[in-house]
Amino acid sequence: MNDEQFLLDVMLGKLATYLRLCGYDTVYALDEGMEADDALKQYAESEQRRLVTRDRELATRTDGALLLETRDVADQLAELVAHGIPIELPEEPQRCSVCNGLVRTLGDEEQRPDHAPDDIDPIWQCRACEQHFWKGSHWERMGNIVGGVGEPNHNSL
Numbered sequence: 001m002n003d004e005q006f007l008l009d010v011m012l013g014k015l016a017t018y019l020r021l022c023g024y025d026t027v028y029a030l031d032e033g034m035e036a037d038d039a040l041k042q043y044a045e046s047e048q049r050r051l052v053t054r055d056r057e058l059a060t061r062t063d064g065a066l067l068l069e070t071r072d073v074a075d076q077l078a079e080l081v082a083h084g085i086p087i088e089l090p091e092e093p094q095r096c097s098v099c100n101g102l103v104r105t106l107g108d109e110e111q112r113p114d115h116a117p118d119d120i121d122p123i124w125q126c127r128a129c130e131q132h133f134w135k136g137s138h139w140e141r142m143g144n145i146v147g148g149v150g151e152p153n154h155n156s157l
C-alpha cells in the first residue's frame with residue numbers, strides 16, 4: 001500500500017496525476033486554491049502531508065518537504081524513486097487522477113458511460129466526482145513512463 005500522503009506545489013499538476021494513478025493520496029495546490037508559500041507550508045505541516053516542490057526556499061523551511069530539481073514528469077518520478085518512494089501502477093486504479101477521490105469498480109448491472117468502448121471491462125468510477133475510468137491507451141502510456149522509472153533493476157524486461 002502507498003500510505004504516504006503528498007501535497008504538490010502549483011507547478012506539479014502533471015506529477016499529481018501520476019501519483020494518484022500510482023495510488024498515492026495526493027493534494028494538488030491549485031485544486032485547493034493554494035498558491036502562497038505560507039499557505040502551502042501551513043497545510044503540509046498541519047495535515048502531515050509531504051510537500052513536493054521545485055521551490056528550494058520553500059522546501060528548506062517546510063518540515064519533511066521534498067525538493068525536485070527537474071521539469072520533465074518522467075524525470076520527476078525518477079527523483080521520487082531516488083528518494084525511496086516506490087512508483088508503480090497498481091493492478092487496478094485506486095484514486096481518481098482528476099480529483100484524488102477513491103474509485104470503485106462499476107457493477108455488471110450498472111449503466112455504462114456512453115463514451116466507453118463496448119469491449120472494455122472493468123470500468124471504474126470515482127466516488128467523489130463520478131468520472132468514469134478504464135484502462136485505455138492513456139493508462140498504457142502512463143504505465144510505460146512509470147515502468148521506465150519505477151523498477152530500475154528490471155529495465156531489461
Ligand SMILES: [Zn+2]
Binds near residue numbers: 097099127
Ligand atoms: Zn474524481
